[in-house]
Amino acid sequence: MAPLLRVVAATSSTVVRLFSFIFLRWIPGHPFVPIVFTSLVVYLSSLFSLLNGQGASNERAEKKQKTTSKRTQRSDGEESGDSALKTLLTGLPSKRSPRWTWMTAIINVILAILTLDFLIRSIVAYPSSDAAFSRIGYVSPTTANLLFREPDMAQLPVVVSYQESEPASKKWTQEGTVYKLDNTTDFTTSVTLKNLKPSTHYKYSLSNNKTGTFVTAPRPGSPVANRLSFVTSSCLKPNFPYSILSHPLRVPGIEQMTEALGKLPALLKPAFMLFLGDFIYIDVPFRFGSSIDHYRSEYRRIYSSPSWAYSSVDGPAIDLPWIHTLDDHEIENDWSRGNKTAPYPAAADPFIHYHVSANPPVPEKPFAHPDNVTYFSFVNGPASFFMLDTRTYRSEPTMENSTILGSAQLQSLLAYLARPEPSGVRWKIISSSVPFTKNWHVGTTDTWGGFLKERRTVFEAMWQAEREQGIRIILLSGDRHEFAATRFPDPELSLSSDELQPNTAGRGIHEFSVGPLSMFYLPIRTYYQTDIEDVSVKYAPDGNSKFGLLDIADDFEEAGPDASSPAPVRSSVLTYSLYVDGEVVWQYRLSVPHSYDPAAHAAGSGKSMHLPPGRVVEDKLVAEGWDAVFKTALGTAEMLVKEVVQKATMVYYKVLEKL
Structure with a gap:
C-alpha cells in the first residue's frame, strides 16, 4: 500500500505545481482550477496517510523477508535516498527531516492559494460598483463622443464643458448638463461634443472633476488629411501573467503600449485605438454568472484598472480614444447562436452602454434599423473604415448556408465596397474580430475559415473594388493571441508559383491579425500555409503584449513592375509596425500611387494596372528553430x-x- 501511496503523492504534487504554473503564467484556462484543487486534496490525503504510518505493516513484513534489500530501504524513506532535495522536488515525505516534508507541503498549498487569489481577488475585493471614469470614443472633424460613468448621485447634475488646449485661457464652452443617471444604463451616458474645429487639440472637463484631452480629425481634402496614424489590437485580461505583487486590475499591456507610443515623434502619434474584441473575459478563467450585472461588473473592473492612469509625455492612457468591436469572450467562448439566445441579451447590455454609445456611426446603408446595428463606418483622413460585427449575426459554421455577418450586414459591406470613396481617400480598412485567413489550424471554424462561401463573396467584391476604384483594401483582425500577416492574391493577377510561396511579401489584399494586447500567447504553432489562396507573409506567435501601429502618409515609393517608368512616384504609403512587449520587431509597407487609375490605364493600354507589391521594411524576429516543428x-x-x-x-x- 505504501508504494502506491508514494506514487499518488508524488504524482498529485507534480500536477499541483505544473498546472498552477500553467494557469498563473501560461494559459488561465478554466479546466486548470479544479485540477489544481483536486490534486491538492489528493496530495494532502496521501501525505497524511504516509506520515501516519498507514501501510506500515506491509513494510515491516517486507523487512522481515529481506532485511538487506536496498530497494525496500529506499521505499521506506529512511535511508540515504531520503534527501531534502528529493522531498522538495517530488513532495514525498521525509521521516528523517520533517521540516522539509512540511516545507514541500506548504509550497503546494501556497500554489493553490495563489491560484485562488488570481481567480477571485479582483471579484471579491473590487466589485467596482462605485467606478467613475470618462473617456473619448469616436472623433470626427467637428464632433467627439464623450462617455462617462458617475454612480454618485451627489455629483449630479454633471456639467460637460470643453475648450481648445491652446491658448489655455480660452473660455470654456458648455456642451450640456446631465441631470439623471440610473441603473438602466449602469450609470453611464454619452455626450457628443459639437461645433469643434478640425485638427485641433481640445480639453474637456466634467463638474465631477473628470478631465481629458483629445484631437479632432482633419477636414476632408485639407493638406493634413493625407496622414493618419492609429493602433489596433485585441484581447486583454488584468494581472496576467499573474503576479501576487501586482494590483489585480492592472493591465500591463496598456502600460507598455502607453510607454511605447509616448516615444513616437509627433507626426506618428495615433489618433485612436481600434480594439477588435475580447475587452472582457467573462468566462476566463471562470464564469461566475451570466446575468446583466455579471457582465456589467466585468466592464466596471476593466475601467477601474490603475493602468488607465499610467502616463507618458502625451498624458494618461485613458486619453487615447478607443473604438470597439465585439467578440466571443464578451459573450461566451466561440459564440455562434445569434442575438436572441441567452446569454447574448445580457452580454449586449453593457457593450451597448460602455462601447456602442461612443462608437462611430452606422454605415450609410445598414439594411437594418440603426437601433439594431452593431457594425460601423467612418472616414478619417486618407482612410475609410468598416467595422464588422462577426458575432451578433452569425450562424453555426461549416453549414451550406452558414453566415458570419448576417444578411443585412453582408449587404451593407458589399454596398460599402462598391461605393467610390471621396477624393483623397485611398484606403478601405475593414476590421473583423476574427481572422479572415484559414491558415490557423486550431479553432479554424470559429474564424472566417468556417464561412468560406461567404468569405469568397466578400473577397470577390474586394478584388473588384481594388481593380476599379484605385484604392487599396486592408484587413485588420484579432482574437488569436498571435500575430500573422497574410495576403489574398486576386486570381486575375495570375501570379507565378514563386510569388505564392509561404513567408513572402508581394501582391494581394493584406490582412494583419494581432493580439493580445495583454493576455497569454499560444505556446504551440497553429498557423501555416496550405494552399495558394492564403499566402503567409509573417507569423509571430510569442509575446504577452502585441499591437500594431498603422501610419499612412504621402511619400515617394518605387513604382511597381506595371508602371511605365521605374522612377519613384508620389504615393500614399501605409507602414504597419508590429510591437511585441513594447518594442518594434517587424515593419511592412504598402502603397497606392497617386497616379493610380486602373480604369484609365486599362482603356489606354488594354490591360489593367496593378497595385505595387508589399515589402518588408524591418524584421527583428528570429527565424524559427528546431522547436517550431515540435510546436507545430x-x-x-x-x-x-x-x-x-x-x-x-x-x-x-x-x-x-x-x-
Whole structure:
C-alpha cells in the first residue's frame, strides 16, 4: 500500500505545481482550477496517510523477508535516498527531516492559494460598483463622443464643458448638463461634443472633476488629411501573467503600449485605438454568472484598472480614444447562436452602454434599423473604415448556408465596397474580430475559415473594388493571441508559383491579425500555409503584449513592375509596425500611387494596372528553430483532440435526446 501511496503523492504534487504554473503564467484556462484543487486534496490525503504510518505493516513484513534489500530501504524513506532535495522536488515525505516534508507541503498549498487569489481577488475585493471614469470614443472633424460613468448621485447634475488646449485661457464652452443617471444604463451616458474645429487639440472637463484631452480629425481634402496614424489590437485580461505583487486590475499591456507610443515623434502619434474584441473575459478563467450585472461588473473592473492612469509625455492612457468591436469572450467562448439566445441579451447590455454609445456611426446603408446595428463606418483622413460585427449575426459554421455577418450586414459591406470613396481617400480598412485567413489550424471554424462561401463573396467584391476604384483594401483582425500577416492574391493577377510561396511579401489584399494586447500567447504553432489562396507573409506567435501601429502618409515609393517608368512616384504609403512587449520587431509597407487609375490605364493600354507589391521594411524576429516543428506538431495534435472531443460530445447529446 505504501508504494502506491508514494506514487499518488508524488504524482498529485507534480500536477499541483505544473498546472498552477500553467494557469498563473501560461494559459488561465478554466479546466486548470479544479485540477489544481483536486490534486491538492489528493496530495494532502496521501501525505497524511504516509506520515501516519498507514501501510506500515506491509513494510515491516517486507523487512522481515529481506532485511538487506536496498530497494525496500529506499521505499521506506529512511535511508540515504531520503534527501531534502528529493522531498522538495517530488513532495514525498521525509521521516528523517520533517521540516522539509512540511516545507514541500506548504509550497503546494501556497500554489493553490495563489491560484485562488488570481481567480477571485479582483471579484471579491473590487466589485467596482462605485467606478467613475470618462473617456473619448469616436472623433470626427467637428464632433467627439464623450462617455462617462458617475454612480454618485451627489455629483449630479454633471456639467460637460470643453475648450481648445491652446491658448489655455480660452473660455470654456458648455456642451450640456446631465441631470439623471440610473441603473438602466449602469450609470453611464454619452455626450457628443459639437461645433469643434478640425485638427485641433481640445480639453474637456466634467463638474465631477473628470478631465481629458483629445484631437479632432482633419477636414476632408485639407493638406493634413493625407496622414493618419492609429493602433489596433485585441484581447486583454488584468494581472496576467499573474503576479501576487501586482494590483489585480492592472493591465500591463496598456502600460507598455502607453510607454511605447509616448516615444513616437509627433507626426506618428495615433489618433485612436481600434480594439477588435475580447475587452472582457467573462468566462476566463471562470464564469461566475451570466446575468446583466455579471457582465456589467466585468466592464466596471476593466475601467477601474490603475493602468488607465499610467502616463507618458502625451498624458494618461485613458486619453487615447478607443473604438470597439465585439467578440466571443464578451459573450461566451466561440459564440455562434445569434442575438436572441441567452446569454447574448445580457452580454449586449453593457457593450451597448460602455462601447456602442461612443462608437462611430452606422454605415450609410445598414439594411437594418440603426437601433439594431452593431457594425460601423467612418472616414478619417486618407482612410475609410468598416467595422464588422462577426458575432451578433452569425450562424453555426461549416453549414451550406452558414453566415458570419448576417444578411443585412453582408449587404451593407458589399454596398460599402462598391461605393467610390471621396477624393483623397485611398484606403478601405475593414476590421473583423476574427481572422479572415484559414491558415490557423486550431479553432479554424470559429474564424472566417468556417464561412468560406461567404468569405469568397466578400473577397470577390474586394478584388473588384481594388481593380476599379484605385484604392487599396486592408484587413485588420484579432482574437488569436498571435500575430500573422497574410495576403489574398486576386486570381486575375495570375501570379507565378514563386510569388505564392509561404513567408513572402508581394501582391494581394493584406490582412494583419494581432493580439493580445495583454493576455497569454499560444505556446504551440497553429498557423501555416496550405494552399495558394492564403499566402503567409509573417507569423509571430510569442509575446504577452502585441499591437500594431498603422501610419499612412504621402511619400515617394518605387513604382511597381506595371508602371511605365521605374522612377519613384508620389504615393500614399501605409507602414504597419508590429510591437511585441513594447518594442518594434517587424515593419511592412504598402502603397497606392497617386497616379493610380486602373480604369484609365486599362482603356489606354488594354490591360489593367496593378497595385505595387508589399515589402518588408524591418524584421527583428528570429527565424524559427528546431522547436517550431515540435510546436507545430503539438498544434496539430490539439486540433485532432478537439475534433474528437467535439464529435464525442455531439454523439453524447444525440444519445441523451433519444433517451
